[in-house]
Amino acid sequence: MLSQRGRRGLRTACERSTTVIGTGLETDPMNQTARILVVDDDPALAEMIGIVLRGEGFDPSFCADGALALDAFRSVVPDLVLLDLMLPGLDGIQVCEAIRSESGTPVIMLTAKGDTADVVRGLESGADDYVVKPFNPKELVARIRTRLRPASSSVTRIEVGDLVLDVAGHEVRRGDAIIGLTPLEFDLLLALAEKPEQVFTREMLLEQVWGYHYKADTRLVNVHVQRLRAKVELDPDNPRIVTTVRGVGYRAGGG
Secondary structure, three states: OOOHHHHHHHOOOOOOHHHOOOOOOOOOOOOOEEEEEEEOOOHHHHHHHHHHHOOOOOOEEEEEOOOHHHHHHHHHHEEEEEEOOOOOOOOOHHHHHHHHHOOOOOOOEEEEOOOOOHHHHHHHHHOOOEEEEEEOOOHHHHHHHHHOOOOOOOOOEEEEEEEEOOOOOOEEOOOEEEOOOHHHHHHHHHHHHOOOOOOOEHHHEEEEEHOOOOOOOHHHHHHHHHHHHHHHOOOOOOOOOOOOOOOOOOOOOOO
């Protein structure tokens, strides 16, 4: 049974939290209250997440139906989405694909233990990270803050192969063409491109790009390298920008 506080906080279906209605403006997660869209049909879990997020200074909105999630996303214009895999209407995979078709907004999947195949499908659909339920609230908040924190770099322009990275503008170009990357894909490419002579193990990338400081799932790296290659390589089957060092990890190429 939900508390009265929970009923007030969650409402039903897909509704905004009351603190940022009607602005239509993007927030800067580092300087203002970041908007988090929680898409989950478990009211007890959504209530708990809402309490945690508000306690950490975030502004949560909620959606309980996958079929309504994209409309909620467009209405809220969140800085990050927490997305359950199992939803009525459309599942989390379909919702993530729909979001990715129009936005690079960070998406963290919420998944049950043992959903191994679904985790991979979720990452392949464009999710930046995932959290296994039941989760530690501090872990969830840490993942959120990592995804909202912009990558820091001491340089403003980097070349790797025939690509040019505009670090300040978070933009990648090949000639005059802009290559659309999600923030996480940009951070992954930047980490490699800043040290082209270094071979990064998957564990090193998990720490630098995802913010993990403990043993974590290296599939995160593998799937996102594949997604990155699909966008930046002229021939993804023969990569020249993000190359594999067999048995070790990845490095930035120059050919």
